[in-house]
Amino acid sequence: MPRTLADRTADSPDFVVVGAGPAGLGAALHGVRNGAAVTLVDQSPIVGGLCVTRRSGALRYDLGGHIPFVGDAARASWLSDLLGEDLIWVPRPVASFRDGRIRPGRYLDQRASGTPLGLVPRTLPDPGPEESARTVLDAAFGPDLVDAEMRRYLEKIDGVPLVRIPGSRPLRLMLDQAAPDGFWFPRLGIGQLMDAMSRAFVADGGRLLTGTALTAVAVPGGAVAGVTVRHTDRDERIATRRLIVSAPPGAVARRLVPALPPSALPAVRMRAVAIVYLEVARPDVTDQAWVQVDDTRVPAARIFDARNWSADLCPGDRTVVGLECYCMPTADDPVWSADDRTLAARCVAALTDPLGWITAPQHARLIEVVRLPAGYPLPDLDQTDAVNAAPNLLAQLAGLQMARGSAVIDAIRAGEHCAATALSAAR
Numbered sequence: 001m002p003r004t005l006a007d008r009t010a011d012s013p014d015f016v017v018v019g020a021g022p023a024g025l026g027a028a029l030h031g032v033r034n035g036a037a038v039t040l041v042d043q044s045p046i047v048g049g050l051c052v053t054r055r056s057g058a059l060r061y062d063l064g065g066h067i068p069f070v071g072d073a074a075r076a077s078w079l080s081d082l083l084g085e086d087l088i089w090v091p092r093p094v095a096s097f098r099d100g101r102i103r104p105g106r107y108l109d110q111r112a113s114g115t116p117l118g119l120v121p122r123t124l125p126d127p128g129p130e131e132s133a134r135t136v137l138d139a140a141f142g143p144d145l146v147d148a149e150m151r152r153y154l155e156k157i158d159g160v161p162l163v164r165i166p167g168s169r170p171l172r173l174m175l176d177q178a179a180p181d182g183f184w185f186p187r188l189g190i191g192q193l194m195d196a197m198s199r200a201f202v203a204d205g206g207r208l209l210t211g212t213a214l215t216a217v218a219v220p221g222g223a224v225a226g227v228t229v230r231h232t233d234r235d236e237r238i239a240t241r242r243l244i245v246s247a248p249p250g251a252v253a254r255r256l257v258p259a260l261p262p263s264a265l266p267a268v269r270m271r272a273v274a275i276v277y278l279e280v281a282r283p284d285v286t287d288q289a290w291v292q293v294d295d296t297r298v299p300a301a302r303i304f305d306a307r308n309w310s311a312d313l314c315p316g317d318r319t320v321v322g323l324e325c326y327c328m329p330t331a332d333d334p335v336w337s338a339d340d341r342t343l344a345a346r347c348v349a350a351l352t353d354p355l356g357w358i359t360a361p362q363h364a365r366l367i368e369v370v371r372l373p374a375g376y377p378l379p380d381l382d383q384t385d386a387v388n389a390a391p392n393l394l395a396q397l398a399g400l401q402m403a404r405g406s407a408v409i410d411a412i413r414a415g416e417h418c419a420a421t422a423l424s425a426a427r
């Protein structure tokens with residue numbers, strides 16, 4: 001007899017979701033709202049994955065500037081249902097620091113003159129897997145514009161020449177991650193959205209296990225039969241035939257039982273980010289929320305001023321400036337190898353000159369440096385096979401789906417799609 005939604009128990013849920021970042025929360029919430037019994041596990045003690053809001057006294061700031069790129073009215077209304085009046089509109093478009101001054105618009109969206117490009121088509125043909133960002137962008141905009149407006153920034157973020165960056169990456173940034181007029185945002189930071197999703201999940205009967213790591217996925221005969229998770233004090237086996245994973249694919253593939261041969265999972269080089277948080281004892285450091293920077297004198301490629309996302313993040317006369325310094329997690333990388341104080345001093349110097357946001361270094365105080373050694377797989381055509389190895393292997397397993405997204409809303413949508421698929425299989 002096939003199981004039905006009515007047969008479910010906590011020991012044997014309709015599906016298990018691993019990872020309570022936006023993708024996992026999106027999957028889990030969609031599941032319970034449609035009547036499924038869902039168990040959601042995350043190794044971290046708090047939900048949100050990369051989308052968490054940190055605190056220093058009364059100051060709040062996100063782990064990286066996290067703009068939810070809301071593409072349609074239905075998603076805006078979904079956010080409004082979850083957040084109510086705490087969903088605010090931030091009327092500040094992404095800006096870029098170009099030729100020594102800040103201009104509206106992103107590098108990808110504007111002409112050399114600074115006027116909006118306005119000619120990015122809403123759809124572009126999918127590039128082939130071998131096609132580089134250089135080829136794709138040159139074909140769309142011509143090499144001169146690409147060199148003037150796009151190349152330096154993309155290379156600064158990703159750390160590889162444009163000819164090696166996959167062509168799909170800038171297209172995704174242009175089409176899916178644009179906020180030309182401003183953006184919707186939770187008043188208390190992106191973590192507030194994750195908390196709201198998690199509360200709604202639990203309120204609808206979901207089982208949330210934080211501080212609980214996936215340690216094994218049983219796949220006898222190539223089909224999911226259950227997972228083992230480790231709480232602080234004990235292991236638990238959860239029987240399930242449907243599993244949605246939003247944890248990194250390589251980490252999941254290494255936990256399969258029976259195990260894969262190590263040669264099946266080549267090492268993947270990761271791009272890191274060190275985020276330097278500075279408290280500035282002034283409310284009006286800049287009128288920008290989020291600035292992209294291609295200038296090599298500035299260690300960061302993206303800088304955000306938390307107060308300009310929401311004044312409630314930084315009450316009083318202070319703000320937090322976050323500088324996202326993308327780098328390689330290696331001893332020879334000048335950003336990664338610098339100790340926190342040295343890196344912070346470089347960031348403070350850059351805020352003074354060339355950015356001109358503060359007039360003297362003593363106006364900024366280091367709060368902390370958060371280092372993510374494995375921010376995302378290095379987008380390098382040279383390692384396409386290595387990056388795809390684990391996802392390709394996992395895709396062959398019956399009952400297992402990967403919820404993956406390269407941005408918050410994209411990840412939520414991917415999770416919901418997986419949940420819808422799992423639900424239709426369960427019915």
Ligand SMILES: Cc1cc2nc3c(=O)[nH]c(=O)nc-3n(C[C@H](O)[C@H](O)[C@H](O)COP(=O)(O)OP(=O)(O)OC[C@H]3O[C@@H](n4cnc5c(N)ncnc54)[C@H](O)[C@@H]3O)c2cc1C
Pocket residue numbers: 018019020021022023024041042043044047048049050051063064065066067068069212213214215246247248251273324372375403404405406407408409411
């Ligand atoms: C600095 C920075 C800035 C960014 N800015 C933006 C932005 O402006 N806009 C935007 O839309 N996106 C932005 N992003 C991207 C966004 O954060 C990600 O796309 C999104 O978080 C992906 O969600 P996810 O759920 O797939 O993964 P994650 O958020 O990484 O969540 C994965 C979860 O899996 C858990 N996990 C891992 N292994 C295990 C295990 N073995 N057992 C149990 N749990 C496990 C982790 O603890 C984590 O909670 C940014 C990212 C960074 C790093």
